[in-house]
Amino acid sequence: MILRLFLSLLAFIGITCSAQAAEDKPISYNRDIRPILSDKCFFCHGPDNQHRKAQLRLDKPDDGEGYDGAHLAAAVPGEPDLSELVSRIYSQKPKLVMPPAASKKTLTDAEKALLVRWIKDGAKYESHWAFTKPQKPELPAVSDPKWVHNPIDSFVFARLEAEGLKPSPAASKEHLIRRLTLDLIGLPPTTQEVDAFLADDSADAYERLVDRLLASPHFGERMAVPWLDAARYADTNGFSIDDHRDMWLWREWVIDAYNRNVPYDQFVIQQLAGDLLPGATDQSRLPTGFLRNSMNTHEGGTIPEEYRVIYIADKIDTVSTVFMGLTMRCAQCHDHKYDSLSQKEYYSLFAFFDRADERGKGETNANTPPVIRMDGPITDNATWKADVEHRIATLQRYLLHPPEMVVPRAKWEAQAIASAEEPLLESLKVPAMERTDEQWGVINEAFSKTTELWDRHINVIKTEIKILEQELKAGKPSVMVMQEKGPAKTFVLTRGAYDQPDMNQPVTAGVPAVFPSLPDRVGAAPTRLELARWLVGPDHPLTARVAVNRTWQMFFGSGLVTTLNDFGMQGSYPSHPELLDYLATRYIDSGWDTKKLVKLIVMSSTYQQSSEVSDELLERDRDNTLLARMTRFRLPAEFIRDNALAISGQLDPRIAGPSVYPAQPFGLWREVSHFGYEKPFTAQAFYPSEGSSLHRRSMYTFWKRTSPPPSLSAFDAPSREVCTVLRSRTNTPLQALVLLNDPEYVDAAKSLARLAIREAGKSRMQRLDYMFKRATARFLEPREREVLLVHHHNAMTKFMNDPEAAVKLVGENSPELAAWTSVAAVILNLDETITRE
Numbered sequence: 068m069i070l071r072l073f074l075s076l077l078a079f080i081g082i083t084c085s086a087q088a089a090e091d092k093p094i095s096y097n098r099d100i101r102p103i104l105s106d107k108c109f110f111c112h113g114p115d116n117q118h119r120k121a122q123l124r125l126d127k128p129d130d131g132e133g134y135d136g137a138h139l140a141a142a143v144p145g146e147p148d149l150s151e152l153v154s155r156i157y158s159q160k161p162k163l164v165m166p167p168a169a170s171k172k173t174l175t176d177a178e179k180a181l182l183v184r185w186i187k188d189g190a191k192y193e194s195h196w197a198f199t200k201p202q203k204p205e206l207p208a209v210s211d212p213k214w215v216h217n218p219i220d221s222f223v224f225a226r227l228e229a230e231g232l233k234p235s236p237a238a239s240k241e242h243l244i245r246r247l248t249l250d251l252i253g254l255p256p257t258t259q260e261v262d263a264f265l266a267d268d269s270a271d272a273y274e275r276l277v278d279r280l281l282a283s284p285h286f287g288e289r290m291a292v293p294w295l296d297a298a299r300y301a302d303t304n305g306f307s308i309d310d311h312r313d314m315w316l317w318r319e320w321v322i323d324a325y326n327r328n329v330p331y332d333q334f335v336i337q338q339l340a341g342d343l344l345p346g347a348t349d350q351s352r353l354p355t356g357f358l359r360n361s362m363n364t365h366e367g368g369t370i371p372e373e374y375r376v377i378y379i380a381d382k383i384d385t386v387s388t389v390f391m392g393l394t395m396r397c398a399q400c401h402d403h404k405y406d407s408l409s410q411k412e413y414y415s416l417f418a419f420f421d422r423a424d425e426r427g428k429g430e431t432n433a434n435t436p437p438v439i440r441m442d443g444p445i446t447d448n449a450t451w452k453a454d455v456e457h458r459i460a461t462l463q464r465y466l467l468h469p470p471e472m473v474v475p476r477a478k479w480e481a482q483a484i485a486s487a488e489e490p491l492l493e494s495l496k497v498p499a500m501e502r503t504d505e506q507w508g509v510i511n512e513a514f515s516k517t518t519e520l521w522d523r524h525i526n527v528i529k530t531e532i533k534i535l536e537q538e539l540k541a542g543k544p545s546v547m548v549m550q551e552k553g554p555a556k557t558f559v560l561t562r563g564a565y566d567q568p569d570m571n572q573p574v575t576a577g578v579p580a581v582f583p584s585l586p587d588r589v590g591a592a593p594t595r596l597e598l599a600r601w602l603v604g605p606d607h608p609l610t611a612r613v614a615v616n617r618t619w620q621m622f623f624g625s626g627l628v629t630t631l632n633d634f635g636m637q638g639s640y641p642s643h644p645e646l647l648d649y650l651a652t653r654y655i656d657s658g659w660d661t662k663k664l665v666k667l668i669v670m671s672s673t674y675q676q677s678s679e680v681s682d683e684l685l686e687r688d689r690d691n692t693l694l695a696r697m698t699r700f701r702l703p704a705e706f707i708r709d710n711a712l713a714i715s716g717q718l719d720p721r722i723a724g725p726s727v728y729p730a731q732p733f734g735l736w737r738e739v740s741h742f743g744y745e746k747p748f749t750a751q752a753f754y755p756s757e758g759s760s761l762h763r764r765s766m767y768t769f770w771k772r773t774s775p776p777p778s779l780s781a782f783d784a785p786s787r788e789v790c791t792v793l794r795s796r797t798n799t800p801l802q803a804l805v806l807l808n809d810p811e812y813v814d815a816a817k818s819l820a821r822l823a824i825r826e827a828g829k830s831r832m833q834r835l836d837y838m839f840k841r842a843t844a845r846f847l848e849p850r851e852r853e854v855l856l857v858h859h860h861n862a863m864t865k866f867m868n869d870p871e872a873a874v875k876l877v878g879e880n881s882p883e884l885a886a887w888t889s890v891a892a893v894i895l896n897l898d899e900t901i902t903r904e
Contacts, residue, residue: 094181094184094185094188095193096185096191096192096193097193097195097196097640098640099181099185100181100182100185101193101195101636101640102639102640103174103178103181103182104125104126105126105405105636105637106172106637107166107170107172107173107174107178108125108165108166109125109126109404109405109636110170110404110405111170112124112125112126113125113126113404113405113636114126114402114403114404114405114406114407114408114409115401115402115403115404116402117401117402118401118402118404123141125141125152126405126407126636127192128190128192142185142186142190143186143190144186144189144190144191145186145187145188145189145190146186147183147186147187150186150190152165152182152186153182153183153186156174156179156182157179195635195636196640196641196644197392197608197609197612197634197635197638198581198582198608198609199608200606200607200608201608201611201612201647201648201651201652202648202652203648203649203652203653203656204645204648204649206218206221206222206649207221207222207225207645208225209221209224209225209228210228211224214234214672215672216670216671216672216675217667217670217671218649218653218667219646219650219667219668219671219673219674220671220672220673222643222645222646222649223643223646223671223673223694226643226693226694227693227694227695230693232684232687232688232693232695233695234672234673234676234694234695234696235676235677235678235679235680235695235696235697236676236677237672237675237676237677238675238676238677238678238697238904239677239845240264240265241261241265241844241845242677242678242844242845242904243273243675244256244260244261244264244265244276244844245261245843245844245845245903245904246697246903246904247276247277247280247669248260248280249702249706249710249903250289250621250622250669250903251277251280251281251283251286251289251665251669252280252283252285252286252288252289253285253288253289253292253703253705253706253709253764254285254706254709254710254713254718255710255713255714255841255842255844256844257841258837258840258841258844261840261844264276273670273675274670277666277669277670278666281662281665281666284326284722285720285722286325286326287321287322287323287324287325287326287722288322288722288764288766290325290661291318291321291322291325291766292703292705292706292766293617293621293703293792294321295318295321295766295787296785296787296790296791296792296794297385297388297389297790297791297792298321298338298357298360298385298389298790299360299361299362299381299385299787299788299789299790299791300314300317300318300360300770300787301314301360301770301771301772301787301788302314302315302726302769302770302771303751303770303771303772303773304362304363304364304365304429304772305362305363305364305772305773305788306362306363306364306366307364307366307773308364308365308366309739309740309751309771309772309773309774310431310432310751311432311433311531311534311751312433312434312435312547313434313538313544313545313546313725314356314359314360314434314546314547315443315544315546315724315725315726316353316356316441316443316444316544316545316546317353317354317356317357317359317360317546318723318766319443319444319445319446319723319724320353320354320356320444322445322722322723323444323445323723324337324354325661328660328661328662330658330659330660330661331603331614331654331659331660331661332603332659333659334659334661335390335599335602335603335610336596336599336600336603337351337354337355338354338355338356338357338358339355339357339358339386339595339596339598339599339602340355340549340594340595340596340598340599341353341354341355341549342355342548342549342550342551343551343594343595343596344596349439349441350441352439352548352549352550353439353441353444353546353548355548355549356546356547356548358382358385358420358423358549359425359547359548359549361378361381361382361385362378362381362772362788363378363426363427363428363429363435364428364429365428365429365430365431369427369428370427370565371426371427371428372427372565372566373427373565373566374427374428375425375426375427375565376427376560376565377565378425378427379417379420379421379423380396380399380417380563381789381790382420383395383396383399383413383416383417383420384396384789384790385789385790386416387416388632388790388792389613389790389792390602390609390610390613390614391602391609391610391613391634392609392612392613392616392628392630392631392632392633392634392635392638393406393408393609393633393634393635394406394632394633394635394637395408395413395416398410398412398413399413399560399563400562400563401562403635405635405636405637406581406635406636406637407579407580407581408579408581409579410559411559411572411574412577412578412579412580414557414558414559414560414572414574415574415575415576415577415578415579416576416577416578416579416598417557417574418555418557418574418575418576418577418592419576419593419594419595419598420595421555421557422551422552422553422554422555422594422595423549423550423551423552424436424437424550424551424552425437425549432530432534433534434545434546434547435547436547437547437548437549437550438545438546438547438548439545439546439548440541440542440543440544440545441543441544441546442543442544443544443723443724444723445722445723445724446723446724446725448542448543450724451543451544451724451725452539454724454725455535455538455539455725456539457757457758457760458535458725458756459532459535459536461754461756461757462528462531462532462535462754463528463532464504464757465528465754466525466528466529467504467507467508467511468504468507468508468511490509491509491510493506494506494507494509494510495510523752524752527751527752528752528754531751544725549595551594554592556573557573557574557575557576558570558572558573558574559572559574575592576592576593576594576597576598577593578598578601582607582608582609583601583604583606583607583608585597585598585601586600586601586604603659605655609634611651611652611654611655611659612628612634612647612648612651613631613634614651614654615647615650615651615654615664616628616631616647617631617792618661618664618665618668619650619668620793622665622668622669622674623674623691623694623697623698624691624698624699624700625690625691625692625698627641627642627643627644627646627647628640628641628642628647629642630793631792631793632792632793642692642693642694643694650664650667653667673694673697674697675697676694676695676696676697677696677697678696678697678698678699678904679696680696684696697904699902699903699904700796700902700903701782701796701798701901701902701903702901702902702903703782703784703794704765704778704779704780704781704782704783704784705764705765705766705779705784706765707782707901708765708778708779708811709764709765710900710901711811711812711815711895712762712764712815714815714819714841714842714895714900715814715815715816715818715819715822715891715895716818716819716822717762717814717815717818718762718764719759719760719762719763719764720764721759721763723767724767725767726767726768726769726770727756727760727761727763727767727768727769728753728754728755728756728760728768728769729755729756729760729761729762729763729765729768729776729811730755730761730810730811731753731755731776731777731778732777733753735753735774735777736751736752736753736771736774737752738774739773739774740752751771765779770787772786772787772788773786775787778805778809778811778812781799781801781802781805782802782805783795783796783797803896806895806896806901807892807896812892812895813876813888813892815891815895816888816889816891816892816895817876817877817884817888817891819838819841819888819891819894819895820838820877820884820887820888820890820891821884822837822838822841823837823838823887823891824883824884824887831856831859832852834887835847835852835855835856835859835890836852838890838891838894839851839855839894842894842895842897842899842900843897843899843900855890855893855894858889858890858893859886859887859889859890862885862886862889862890863882863883863886865886866882866885866886867882870882872885873885876888876889
């Protein structure tokens with residue numbers, strides 16, 4: 068009993084102190100109140116008048132008529148005791164308490180106290196911060212101007228001072244060059260680059276490093292990866308059949324645009340309406356592949372109009388998410404539950420894309436018109452033809468020597484051994500993974516060609532070869548683009564159903580009323596070109612904010628607004644609102660110069676902080692919202708693989724070109740493939756590339772939506788079926804299994820071991836230091852070296868005593884190579900190796 072009283076007293080003291088601290092901080096509707104009302108109240112008392120309860124609207128002022136005709140205002144300014152809202156949130160009666168139990172939402176004591184304070188202070192509303200034009204704020208004064216390298220630091224330092232915190236020390240030069248190189252080109256620095264930077268004591272060494280990386284052609288590759296997610300880029304059509312398409316020319320344009328530093332406003336206009344620009348050419352039409360990246364289908368029974376509507380809805384979702392950070396999809400069937408976006412306004416946006424010439428039913432294993440054929444922005448015609456011819460030659464070899472799963476399984480084999488002739492018998496005795504091409508040829512010739520699986524194998528490859536040969540015959544690669552067919556009559560679709568147009572609600576192309584209006588277009592309805600120019604116009608409140616926030620997230624692991632896809636009522640409030648608006652306005656004033664924005668970020672003292680964190684700071688700010696240190700986070704999926712390829716010396720650094728097929732477990736595509744949708748069987752099966760194509764950067768990996776590259780999916784790469792602007796970041800045992808057992812990573816470990824043996828010298832110390840520095844850009848500490856030396860000794864002992872294990876790991880009887888491969892695998896699997904510090 069005494070213990071209970073003591074705990075209750077402690078709790079009361081804690082609540083009282085917390086409340087007092089809150090009382091000392093001025094209340095902000097946008098920061099403190101709107102998030103509560105939006106999350107707990109707007110679903111029933113927000114913008115959607117068809118779903119609104121009790122005629123009470125809480126998302127804007129002067130619209131509260133009380134509950135159930137009680138005629139008491141929900142929030143009486145200055146009078147919480149007379150406010151029905153306060154009465155309801157504190158009610159103990161199940162039928163009266165708000166939010167109701169059925170909503171599965173509850174208010175905390177702190178949230179209730181904030182609402183009471185808000186009403187007591189006058190129940191003042193503010194326009195939603197994201198829907199007001201950003202204004203460039205004054206730089207705050209700080210007590211330590213020496214730490215301030217550029218305006219970013221002024222805002223961050225001022226916030227830290229207000230919270231009673233200080234920034235962390237600068238990171239070491241080893242960490243800085245690795246961090247910066249991974250961030251700007253998605254690859255690790257070479258040991259030569261690390262040594263040169265460490266030896267350079269000049270005052271501008273870091274800035275020159277920044278400029279060199281910004282000028283690298285790999286910068287465009289790094290920046291393009293998240294844009295491919297946002298644009299839902301893939302090499303297949305999606306849906307159930309998910310067969311082949313070619314959009315790599317558009318991917319190449321994106322890489323080239325980032326390298327040329329195309330101003331972001333032009334980057335937007337060209338992708339949304341390049342076909343409508345005056346004097347449009349194929350070069351200006353190519354970027355509109357952005358809008359054609361949506362899935363399409365040719366499945367039997369497809370209703371073209373149904374899928375045409377689906378494609379347009381996907382475009383609206385992508386455009387509103389990528390450029391405005393809004394969840395417009397919510398208004399497809401009804402007025403938005405949280406934001407001031409009506410269903411009719413949704414279909415006004417729909418009307419911009421309703422004019423497009425796009426079929427609802429697509430082509431089979433090909434691009435669906437409208438398409439253009441042209442040379443790539445980077446890849447010349449001769450290189451493209453060589454790539455296609457190389458792929459055809461690879462597939463022709465697979466006709467004779469298929470992967471393991473095509474041929475009979477071990478039980479097919481046991482039955483055949485009894486009557487087998489000597490060549491077949493000898494071939495069957497060899498384990499499947501160790502058979503030569505000749506041995507596979509003997510087996511296939513003997514009995515595999517009679518199986519249905521073999522027939523499918525032959526037909527799939529022949530179909531793919533035929534497609535590639537047709538492309539070669541056409542002379543140039545193709546890409547899907549946008550094209551207008553003329554004005555269309557657009558109506559609100561009841562509940563979003565393609566066959567339920569509300570003939571009483573015709574709409575014309577337009578934008579939501581909550582935003583600035585479109586510029587007048589005399590004598591004609593506005594087109595996608597007007598929409599694109601409106602998005603990057605000087606008065607649009609969202610486009611620049613969303614763009615700089617997404618860029619910030621690339622370098623800090625989280626945006627200043629953490630909900631990258633939602634700047635609306637349900638979105639998070641900015642951690643540093645003045646900094647966000649400063650960056651947005653400066654971005655516009657710079658002429659939408661992306662490289663300048665990136666340089667500003669990485670030149671800041673904020674970016675150059677150490678990522679080491681004390682227990683106290685971790686407890687105070689676990690998510691690093693206040694930016695008192697640099698955030699460390701696991702590399703994106705593509706860069707984890709690219710990192711391993713670069714460290715091991717295997718990476719083929721060629722820029723751009725058609726997609727390639729790095730090795731993956733055979734049969735995954737067959738598990739999801741739509742077999743037998745027509746004769747002959749033309750379902751896809753995966754056949755790996757050969758030669759250096761196996762080691763191209765991961766962004767060039769052929770992307771099948773229903774079966775994305777498995778080693779990338781394990782590290783949270785999306786399927787690209789829909790727009791994704793923020794990847795998940797999970798931590799699962801499967802990831803460790805991929806790094807330890809995936810043949811690509813095993814091969815990378817073997818390659819790194821060979822490099823160490825060949826280049827690092829004879830001593831174990833030299834070889835350990837060589838491998839570790841290639842992976843982490845720093846030298847081993849004594850304790851780390853000791854651990855790896857022990858591991859090497861144990862591995863060497865094992866492989867000396869078990870030569871077969873060495874052969875199994877590295878393909879030859881070399882205990883030395885096997886032991887160093889084992890050590891290399893440990894280094895490639897280190898948390899530090901796959902983490903950006």
